[in-house]
Amino acid sequence: MGQVTNDDLQLQLQREVAIALIALYPTTFSDHSMAQQLISLDRPKDVGHGDFASSIALALSKKLAKRPIEVAQEIKGYLEKSDTASIFLEKIEVAGPGFINFYLNSKSQSNLILEILHSKENYGSSDLLQGEKINLEFVSANPTGPLHLGHTRWAALGDSLARILRSQGAQVASEFYINDRGVQMDLFGQSLQAAALNQPIPEDGYHGEYISDLAKEILEKNPDILKLSPADQVIEFRDLGYQLQLQEQKNVLENFRTSFDIWFSEKSLYENDEFEQALARLKAQGHVYIQEGATWLRTTDFGDDKDRVIMKSDGSLAYFASDCAYYDSKRERGFTINIYLLGADHHGYVGRLKAIAAARGDDPDKNIEILIGQLVKIMEAGVEVKLSKRAGTIITLSELVEKVGVDAARYTLLRYPSETPMVLDVDLLRKRTNENPVYYVQYAHARIFQILKSAKDLKIDFTNGNFDLLNQEVEKNLISKLAAFREVVKSSAQLREPHRVPRYVEELAAAFHRFYTECRILPQGDELVNDLHRTRLILANATMQIIKNGLDLLGVSAPERM
């Protein structure tokens, strides 16, 4: 047998246990894959419980009519005699009510560390999602104003999720859907025109201070605009304002390290017949009907609350028309998995979006995935800031970044599951930036970097070490944390949950800080360099690599000094 990678260990251990079950209880287990499926095997939170733990004995207790501890002992006994298991296991223990704890030997630990140092920035990536073509749509703000705090959360989440999915081999297009047509755009144009002419802005128009600034900018650059007829002025203001505002959004997102592969124009759906084709397809499939002069899609056939209007009775298009054509476009472009990151205020869309997919003949559970991002509340001076465009109390993406920086903003927004409503305490982020968890993680990285730099200055060669020497609790704990990285990134990708990465990286940083406090890494004074120093340097180096890899998945920088 060749070198066993850590990734395989879990599977291999599972296989060994399955073999044991079949040998020990032939009347209960005959089929190998069935036995293996039954076996739970996870990484315990507590290092005292080994590198892997299984509750299989507890689960089987009833079926075998034996006490859990007895079952555990029997499995342990069998595995201890197994030659294959002993290749990578140090020892097996039965603990608590009947858990079996497995401890890896130092050979498998050193293999892990060496693999990290060998793979470098690629460690943690896999081909788990190889061949998947994923469209990931997020932010998708109207180009009629600045990006607010909600958009900021989706920007961080979407961008990080794209990085995580790509790391697992998926082909991902991150996409921004520009709502550049319809009533809102016209209101935008009217608002700009009114502001430019010092006239009252329409009641349902756009009011923020940015509108008058934008109007002023347009006037300065295009003085001739006033010569146009009022109706043409609106169009001109709308189009020029749109360009400026969209460019502004692009700049802000760029500065937030959020990149999009595709900026998709809603208007374009109508300029090259994509809407016509999508509608024709739905009609041909028999899901479209006309009632009271309006054209409807029978989404209730596919679980939606009510049918949706595509074309209104006055002949104008409903917003939903674009949704249909847009989904069709994504499928035509070859995306099999289409992820929508929606704000909680749009969660009512789930039913109709799924219905579009189903009506088209797709599998709504497979081809469409919708992630709901709960809204972000803001606390300032101990009270909640009510967000209102009218009152000018909205906090924009760029304001947040100005206050706390890109790293802290991204990291904070990524720490929580998207479906968790979160409260940002601006005062805390503003006044106490040093206490933000992001600095805790970055500090660990910077610390290691400086130590390795010192080691190089001292001309210490730490390419080889002896992992048998690492027998302290803090050292073992750090190694076992490193071993968990791959599984964290994988589950993060599979569950579409980026927050697992920051949580993990914080645990890893904590494990390192404890290790650093208790274990001297570099030789002191006149002390000669020995294998323990070298091995600890290797361990520190691997830790730095994983912190860096984790932060990269979040789009957060890993500073060399702080």
Next chain:
RNA sequence: GCGCCCGUAGCUCAGUCGGAUAGAGCGAAUGCCUUCUAAGCAUUAGGUCGCAGGUUCGAUUCCUGCCGGGCGCGCCA
């Protein structure tokens, strides 16, 4: 009224397929720098996991009902 999400320490929140004494950060108290970054570490305090049932060897986790909070239920976008 119906649908989705949330309810875990004083505050902000983690907690994979149900598992071992329920965790982290902040805040509070106390220790630790003549040696690698104290933006760190250690110890202490702080909990009826919203409430009540059910499923089972075992429930913060799954099911039902209730209470409380957020959001959504247009031929608006």
